Amino acid sequence: MKIAILSVTEPAKDLALEIQEKLLKNPRIIKCNVFHKNVRKNMEFAFNNYDGIIAIMATGIIVRMIAPLIQSKDKDPAILTIDEKGNYVVSLLSGHLGGGNQLCSYIAKLINSKPVISTSTDVNFKYGIDSLAYKNFYKIIDVKKILPFNKAILDNVPLQISSDKDLKFLTKYFSNSTFTKLPDKRLGELSTINFKFSKDDEEYSIDLYEKKLVIGIGSRRGKTKNNILIAIDEVLNNLKIPISRVNSIATISIKKDEHGIIQACTELNKKLEIIDIDEVRNFHHEDCSKSDFVYNKFGIDGVCEQCAMISVGPNGKLIHKKIAMDGVTVAVAISND
Amino acid sequence: MKIAILSVTEPAKDLALEIQEKLLKNPRIIKCNVFHKNVRKNMEFAFNNYDGIIAIMATGIIVRMIAPLIQSKDKDPAILTIDEKGNYVVSLLSGHLGGGNQLCSYIAKLINSKPVISTSTDVNFKYGIDSLAYKNFYKIIDVKKILPFNKAILDNVPLQISSDKDLKFLTKYFSNSTFTKLPDKRLGELSTINFKFSKDDEEYSIDLYEKKLVIGIGSRRGKTKNNILIAIDEVLNNLKIPISRVNSIATISIKKDEHGIIQACTELNKKLEIIDIDEVRNFHHEDCSKSDFVYNKFGIDGVCEQCAMISVGPNGKLIHKKIAMDGVTVAVAISND
Structure with missing residues (x-):
């Protein structure tokens, strides 16, 4: 933010x-x-x-x-x-x-x-559908649909939730709700959540669309899978999201053979996106930090923030800035839409 | 309100x-x-x-x-x-x-x-010049002048206060302030308060203008001066203003010889305005209460609210609705400007 x-x-x-x-x-x-x-x-x-x-x-x-x-x-x-x-x-x-x-x-x-x-939901200790979207980096296209859902949540109307991801834990937040798991999407593809309820013979439906959420990683040579996993765990904790919310992991082409990064992605079942060093060289963004050391060595501003930002595309934004943990750097970005 | x-x-x-x-x-x-x-x-x-x-x-x-x-x-x-x-x-x-x-x-x-x-003044337990105006029914024409005064009050800058009314008690609210009493205005004439301070060789000045504040009175025949004074005291208490703030007292022509009302005005040194019954008969205002009893007897909606409202002129407003105390009715109105 x-x-x-x-x-x-x-x-x-x-x-x-x-x-x-x-x-x-x-x-x-x-x-x-x-x-x-x-x-x-x-x-x-x-x-x-x-x-x-x-x-x-x-x-x-x-x-x-x-x-x-x-x-x-x-x-x-x-x-x-x-x-x-x-x-x-x-x-x-x-x-x-x-x-x-x-x-x-x-x-x-x-x-x-x-x-x-x-806000009504908050003063009644309920979870608004728009709060859920914000906290988990989903977007809602038809914002006018939010109000009837939040009213239904306040009134404890049963909701039918469905998603291609296993989000059964959401039923904890909405009284009497049920969850249906839809077929998995392909690795790295963006997921949606659908909420439905019926009232007075009318059916209401709203979709929450994942924004693309990418962890960018930089690493000194020879860092182990565990070094990488610990750093990823730290940013997930800070962002209060589960690993299932992450759409992919990105690193720079000169690190494409780092075993630690590759093994971590395999273990987490995440797509690894390799960003070409030339693309990183041409990428400059005022929100991304710049390292003189890295610039002098490779002619780039940095690795983890830049790779995450390039991966999520134009108008994306950083949601977790670079942190360095024992030779591994991580940052997180989301797409604009 | x-x-x-x-x-x-x-x-x-x-x-x-x-x-x-x-x-x-x-x-x-x-x-x-x-x-x-x-x-x-x-x-x-x-x-x-x-x-x-x-x-x-x-x-x-x-x-x-x-x-x-x-x-x-x-x-x-x-x-x-x-x-x-x-x-x-x-x-x-x-x-x-x-x-x-x-x-x-x-x-x-x-x-x-x-x-x-x-607001800064309130969170610092200070009295803003605009709060003073609101609570005492003064108006400020040049509202842009308020800010430097409230800043000065926050900074305990000494203020010079002057008025044609004896408002020495105001010095209690503003640290290091002094009060100068100017010559009295004529009975019933509207008063002003001037505030001044100097800072960095610049002189600041702001005027607060009284809105016309009128107590309307109705009374059963033969009510004593004390009956009237008690009722007036009640509305002043409710409005949290001193009697000196009252510009005049108004009643209807058919009560113009009531000794209680006349003596109360003399004791309080207030001008008594007599409103002709025909004017009251033609006066109707959605904020004023209507009494069937009074209407059937005199063909008017009521006395105290109507007389006060007529006295303060068009676009005036009631600031205290009619209360009845032991055969005396009182209400208070202020002019719009």
Whole structure:
């Protein structure tokens, strides 16, 4: 997530810097910038360039500033507001599909504040279909279908869930739901989940489509399968997703014969995508970190973030930045659609 | 205050009805309606016809709905949002000039919830110049001047306060402030308060203009001065304003010789405005209550609310509805500008 923190007063700026420092330790936060003063200009810039905006100022100012910028719940960034004393963190906009509620709880914990979340499903401790999509990196094309499903979930209406992946565990989250396993798709192919329910003789159906989720891997020579698996496990833990959610693993052509990487992919039953070094050489993205050491040696910005980003295609985004663990680097990206 | 409560879900509707029932017991609440479902249509109607909107639904819905309706902080209604469980009451818009923060604290108390208020002055337990204006029924013409004053108040910059009324008590609210009493205006004439401060060789000045505030009085024959004074005291208490804030007292021509009313005005040093019964007969306002008894006897809707409203002029509004105390009725109205 790319996060902009906006402040106006000096105490707000201090709080902004405190949050920034803490957020930057989280590998899921790809970028975090503090913008002080010039709220109108900065809000417009942040609205169009960040996934999450934390505005530390009076809610009224924020509502007035974002009013002309708002588009729709599947496009707008998550917006949180915090008073300058940090008493409350309010999830203002895009709480579900934009991940605002999740960010709200997280920030409140970081600064010992209280999260104020108002969506019906959350205040009733239910799992909204759009929260599920956000947390697991699925997209919903017809966002108008979300509301009847979340209403049905609130009313404990039985849901029929089906997918080509084994997602039986989802039945835990939805009362009286059943799961049907559909035939497997081919390795690396994107999966869907379908939810259905009937009410008053009408049938409702909604599809959640996987975004392509790729783990990019770099490795020093001779790293073992276990070294690779431990690093992968770390990012899955951070992202709170199971290995089944991963669509493929990508590395660079000069590492295509690394036994550790190959064996890890075999063990995990994941497709290994080999990205040609020339493609990596031509790939530059402002969200990806650059290593002088790697650049001087191979003429490329880096390996794991770049391979993951190339694999997911244009407009994809990093959801876990590079971490290095005992000679292995890993990062995760998802496709835009 | 005229309040609209909007709900979408059934639990929200229950909470809306609970709040409505409690609010209607407050004589400062002139009107309170619950609107269920059809949020877009109802929000637009409420935005243009009520002083306060309490929306019991996800904050994201509300922000999206009000975005195209927002005008400016001196025109928009106060907007509060509450989750359907009533965990938090958030002051979303027009917290100061629109009275949102005050309403927020009040509603939170009514339903045992927590008020979420984010304006800098309030979170620092300071009194914003616009809160002062709202609570005491002053208007500020140049709203852009508010911000530097509230910043100065936060920074404990000394303020010079002056007024033709004795408002020395204001110095309690603003650190290091001084008060200068200017010559009295004529009886019933509207007063102003001026605030000044200097910073970095620049002088700042802002004026707060009294709206005309009138107590309308009706009385059975022979009611004593004390009966009248007790009723007036009750409304001043409810409105949390001193008698000095009252610009005049109004009654109907058929009561112009009531000793109790005349003596009370003399004791309080207030101008008594006599409204001709024909004018009252032609006055009808949807916010004013109608008494069948009075209508059958005098051909008028009522006395105290009508006299107060006529006295403050077109577009004025009731700020305290009729209460009856031992044969005396009182109500309070303020002018629009």
